[in-house]
Amino acid sequence: MKPVILLGSGGHARVLLDMLRRLNVKVLGIADPHRPIGSDYLGARILGDDAAILSYVADQIELVNGIGSLPRDVGLRSALFRQFRQQGFRFRTLIDPKAFTAADVELAEGVQAMVGTIIQAGAKIAENSIVNSGAIVEHDCSIGRHVHIAPGVVLSGGVEVGDNVHIGTGAMVIQGIRIGEGSVIGAGSIVTSDVACRQIVYPARSHRRDLE
Amino acid sequence: MKPVILLGSGGHARVLLDMLRRLNVKVLGIADPHRPIGSDYLGARILGDDAAILSYVADQIELVNGIGSLPRDVGLRSALFRQFRQQGFRFRTLIDPKAFTAADVELAEGVQAMVGTIIQAGAKIAENSIVNSGAIVEHDCSIGRHVHIAPGVVLSGGVEVGDNVHIGTGAMVIQGIRIGEGSVIGAGSIVTSDVACRQIVYPARSHRRDLE
Amino acid sequence: MKPVILLGSGGHARVLLDMLRRLNVKVLGIADPHRPIGSDYLGARILGDDAAILSYVADQIELVNGIGSLPRDVGLRSALFRQFRQQGFRFRTLIDPKAFTAADVELAEGVQAMVGTIIQAGAKIAENSIVNSGAIVEHDCSIGRHVHIAPGVVLSGGVEVGDNVHIGTGAMVIQGIRIGEGSVIGAGSIVTSDVACRQIVYPARSHRRDLE
Numbered sequence: 001m002k003p004v005i006l007l008g009s010g011g012h013a014r015v016l017l018d019m020l021r022r023l024n025v026k027v028l029g030i031a032d033p034h035r036p037i038g039s040d041y042l043g044a045r046i047l048g049d050d051a052a053i054l055s056y057v058a059d060q061i062e063l064v065n066g067i068g069s070l071p072r073d074v075g076l077r078s079a080l081f082r083q084f085r086q087q088g089f090r091f092r093t094l095i096d097p098k099a100f101t102a103a104d105v106e107l108a109e110g111v112q113a114m115v116g117t118i119i120q121a122g123a124k125i126a127e128n129s130i131v132n133s134g135a136i137v138e139h140d141c142s143i144g145r146h147v148h149i150a151p152g153v154v155l156s157g158g159v160e161v162g163d164n165v166h167i168g169t170g171a172m173v174i175q176g177i178r179i180g181e182g183s184v185i186g187a188g189s190i191v192t193s194d195v196a197c198r199q200i201v202y203p204a205r206s207h208r209r210d211l212e
Numbered sequence: 213m214k215p216v217i218l219l220g221s222g223g224h225a226r227v228l229l230d231m232l233r234r235l236n237v238k239v240l241g242i243a244d245p246h247r248p249i250g251s252d253y254l255g256a257r258i259l260g261d262d263a264a265i266l267s268y269v270a271d272q273i274e275l276v277n278g279i280g281s282l283p284r285d286v287g288l289r290s291a292l293f294r295q296f297r298q299q300g301f302r303f304r305t306l307i308d309p310k311a312f313t314a315a316d317v318e319l320a321e322g323v324q325a326m327v328g329t330i331i332q333a334g335a336k337i338a339e340n341s342i343v344n345s346g347a348i349v350e351h352d353c354s355i356g357r358h359v360h361i362a363p364g365v366v367l368s369g370g371v372e373v374g375d376n377v378h379i380g381t382g383a384m385v386i387q388g389i390r391i392g393e394g395s396v397i398g399a400g401s402i403v404t405s406d407v408a409c410r411q412i413v414y415p416a417r418s419h420r421r422d423l424e
Numbered sequence: 425m426k427p428v429i430l431l432g433s434g435g436h437a438r439v440l441l442d443m444l445r446r447l448n449v450k451v452l453g454i455a456d457p458h459r460p461i462g463s464d465y466l467g468a469r470i471l472g473d474d475a476a477i478l479s480y481v482a483d484q485i486e487l488v489n490g491i492g493s494l495p496r497d498v499g500l501r502s503a504l505f506r507q508f509r510q511q512g513f514r515f516r517t518l519i520d521p522k523a524f525t526a527a528d529v530e531l532a533e534g535v536q537a538m539v540g541t542i543i544q545a546g547a548k549i550a551e552n553s554i555v556n557s558g559a560i561v562e563h564d565c566s567i568g569r570h571v572h573i574a575p576g577v578v579l580s581g582g583v584e585v586g587d588n589v590h591i592g593t594g595a596m597v598i599q600g601i602r603i604g605e606g607s608v609i610g611a612g613s614i615v616t617s618d619v620a621c622r623q624i625v626y627p628a629r630s631h632r633r634d635l636e
Contacts, residue, residue, distance in 0.1 A: 011546075011563045011581040011599075018526040018545040042528070068581075098524050100310055100327050102230040104254070115524050116542045116560070118328045118345050118363075121230040122223075133542050134560045134578070136328070136346045136363050139223045151542075151560050152578035152596065154346070154364035154382045156399075157223040157280075170578045170596035170614070172364065172382035172400045175223075182423070187580075188596045188614030189418045190382070190400030198423045204416030204628030206613040211606070211622045312522055312539050314442040316466070330540045330557050330575075333442040334435075348540070348558045348575050351435045366558070366576035366594045368611075369435040369492075384576065384594035384612045387435075394635070401630045402594070402612030410635045416628030 004092055005053055006030045006066045007080055009041050012130075013066030015114065017042055019096050020064065028061065050083075058088035065091055065110055065128060069148045069166060078146040078164065081110060081128040091128065099131075108145075126163070144181065162197065171203075216304055217265055218242045218278045219292055221253050224342075225278030227326065229254055231308050232276065240273065262295075270300035277303055277322055277340060281360045281378060290358040290376065293322060293340040303340065311343075320357075338375070356393065374409065383415075428516055429477055430454045430490045431504055433465050436554075437490030439538065441466055443520050444488065452485065474507075482512035489515055489534055489552060493572045493590060502570040502588065505534060505552040515552065523555075532569075550587070568605065586621065595627075 003026035006013055013030065020027050030041055033049035040046070047053070053063070063084055067077040081091060091110030095101055099113040102121040109127045113119060116134040123137050129147040131137055136154045144163035149155070152170040159173050162181030167173070169187040179185065180197030188203040195201060215238035218225055225242065232239050242253055245261035252258070259265070265275070275296055279289040293303060303322030307313055311325040314333040321339045325331060328346040335349050341359040343349055348366045356375035361367070364382040371385050374393030379385070381399040391397065392409030400415040407413060427450035430437055437454065444451050454465055457473035464470070471477070477487070487508055491501040505515060515534030519525055523537040526545040533551045537543060540558040547561050553571040555561055560578045568587035573579070576594040583597050586605030591597070593611040603609065604621030612627040619625060 014545045015526070015563050018528070021527065102227070103233065104230070115544075116328070116540070120327075120345060121226045133544060133562060134346070134558070138345060138363055139227050151562055151580060152364075152576075156363060156381045169580045169598055170382075170594075174381055174399045184423065186418075187598045187616065190415050191418065192399065195420065199420050200423050201418050201420045203418050203614050206610075206615065206625050206627050208619065208623050208625045211608065211624050314439070315445065316442070328540070332539075332557060333438045346558070350557060350575055351439050364576075368575060368593045382594075386593055386611045396635065398630075402627050403630065404611065407632065411632050412635050413630050413632045415630050 001025060002060065002062045002092075003028045004062045004064045005047065005056070006044065006064045007053075008032055008066035009035060009046070010066070010068060012068030014042065015133075016064055016066050016094070016112070017044060019094060019115070022097055023094070025092075028056075030066070050080075053084065053089070054087065058090075061089070062092040063089050064094065065112075068130070069146075077148075078128060081146070102139075114151075120157075138175075150187070171201075213237060214272065214274045214304075215240045216274045216276045217259065217268070218256065218276045219265075220244055220278035220280075221247060221258070222278070222280060224280030226254065227345075228276055228278050228306070228324070229256060231306060231327070234309055235306070237304070240268075242278070262292075265296065265301070266299065270302075273301070274304040275301050276306065277324075280342070281358075289360075290340060293358070314351075326363075332369075350387075362399070383413075425449065426484065426486045426516075427452045428486045428488045429471065429480070430468065430488045431477075432456055432490035432492075433459060433470070434490070434492060436492030438466065439557075440488055440490050440518070440536070441468060443518060443539070446521055447518070449516070452480075454490070474504075477508065477513070478511065482514075485513070486516040487513050488518065489536075492554070493570075501572075502552060505570070526563075538575075544581075562599075574611065595625075 009032040029045040029047040035046045037048045095113045096115040098115045099117040101119045106124040114133045117131045118136045120139040122140040125143040126145040133151040138157040140158045143161045150169040156175040158176045160178045167185040171185045171189045173191040179195045182198040184200045186202045189201045221244040241257040241259040247258045249260045307325045308327040310327045311329040313331045318336040325343045326345045329343045330348045332351040334352040337355040338357040345363040350369040352370045355373045362381040368387040370388045372390045379397040383397045383401045385403040391407040394410040396412045398414045401413045433456045453469040453471040459470045461472045519537045520539040522539045523541040525543045530548040538557045541555045542560045544563040546564040549567040550569040557575040562581040564582045567585045574593040580599040582600045584602045591609040595609045595613045597615040603619045606622040608624045610626045613625045
């Protein structure tokens with residue numbers, strides 16, 4: 001098992017660092033231009049910016065994409081993936097020891113299945129996508145590249161999700177739905193009909209008032 | 213442990229086949245009238261239609277009901293259960309190795325608790341019901357027969373659910389609620405008051421528009 | 425490991441009793457003024473009311489707070505915690521064997537992380553709070569004292585929750601939100617902006633009608 005370099009040191013990177021240690025993966029350090037070179041981040045060493053990675057031989061390490069993504073900002077995560085792939089580096093596919101993946105699922109390069117996720121029989125997930133904590137991807141789902149399935153999301157059987165889609169915290173999608181490329185499914189949305197490309201879905205608003 | 217025959221070869225059957233293999237249950241084959249006899253489905257043999265089952269001695273095998281159910285179609289799953297019970301066959305009760313069931317829960321014949329489900333202390337589930345991936349059935353719930361609790365559903369403590377109810381993906385039910393026989397709780401619904409028999413509950417609609 | 429006394433014998437206590445047995449914790453009995461002294465409750469002995477606890481030496485036992493809390497009633501659970509702490513008793517912090525807690529989380533005295541919960545890297549939870557079945561507390565969340573996070577709730581990264589907050593079944597909170605002290609987040613609510621102190625948040629209503 002090759003040692004890895006983790007890209008980024010924000011919240012998603014922090015969770016990955018915890019996972020990598022539970023998987024006993026050797027972490028050479030963290031590439032992040034925003035922290036001082038040589039400084040410590042949660043016990044890992046800051047190596048510098050992207051250039052620091054290029055000092056390694058591409059086939060002797062693997063990269064872990066620690067950049068998360070927010071609803072309208074999937075750009076940095078996918079750009080880093082493409083850039084380093086072009087430079088000959090590979091991204092580790094990570095399945096948390098406490099994730100469940102059925103025997104026949106297909107997880108492409110750089111997919112990250114976080115703790116408590118359930119990926120059922122026949123599901124396919126393309127490169128660089130995140131299935132975040134406790135999310136469920138039911139049987140026969142097909143998920144594109146650079147997709148973020150946020151914590152607590154449930155995709156029912158046979159859902160198809162295009163590239164660069166963000167599905168927010170706790171959104172629910174019924175069986176057989178198609179969600180087009182580049183769309184954003186807001187946190188808590190309930191999706192019961194197909195979503196075209198580059199649309200945004202909002203849930204019905206919650207209300208609030210003062211307690212007596 | 214008796215070998216089993218799986219009824220059906222759709223999405224739910226596919227997930228069960230993965231579970232049966234993880235449980236090291238011997239699968240004699242699949243009964244499904246829609247596929248060619250003798251053909252292969254994911255490594256299992258298609259035995260034919262219902263008549264193929266009758267060539268087995270009833271007390272030497274068990275059946276696994278691989279028919280899922282959609283919101284308004286619980287009929288086939290329950291009909292098969294009744295028919296084969298009348299003919300002397302029994303249905304295997306299945307608890308996924310990655311499901312949690314408290315020590316004192318009562319799961320009747322043919323109940324299927326899928327991966328990641330949580331069934332808390334004092335809960336009772338009647339025959340042929342499905343608790344699907346990641347669903348939570350809290351303490352002291354009482355669930356009827358032929359009920360489908362879809363992925364990601366949460367039933368709080370003491371919820372009572374009648375026979376033939378469908379609770380859709382990610383629906384949430386607060387403590388102590390009663391849901392009458394034959395009702396449908398739509399995906400993502402939030403249930404905070406009792407539901408009579410043969411009602412349908414819809415969540416508030418999500419909205420959508422084009423991204424700029 | 426010290427033996428424990430469980431306070432209360434309602435639904436939450438029942439779930440804790442199941443957990444304590446799986447953790448092989450010795451349960452001396454249950455303190456509950458509403459059941460006959462010496463009677464049996466699910467195999468545990470009813471010891472009497474609060475006075476029964478005072479007959480034990482405070483540093484030879486630990487207490488387990490079996491009082492749950494409903495949306496507008498967090499009072500009894502927190503009052504018991506404060507009262508027995510003043511009398512020199514300590515409360516056991518409980519992490520279910522089937523909960524996940526990252527290596528660096530901080531769980532204060534009396535926190536209860538129930539089955540299937542996920543508590544990610546950097547999260548901190550103050551004393552006497554409950555993270556109930558299957559709830560997710562993402563990275564860098566900060567949770568106050570006497571908080572109840574109900575089953576199936578998802579708190580995204582960096583959420584801050586004040587003391588005495590109740591977050592109802594299946595509520596979803598997006599990243600970075602602050603929820604003020606004493607507020608109630610109704611079951612199924614979607615929280616996408618900060619909540620002041622002592623507010624109540626309701627989800628959009630579900631609808632219902634008779635099935636044809």
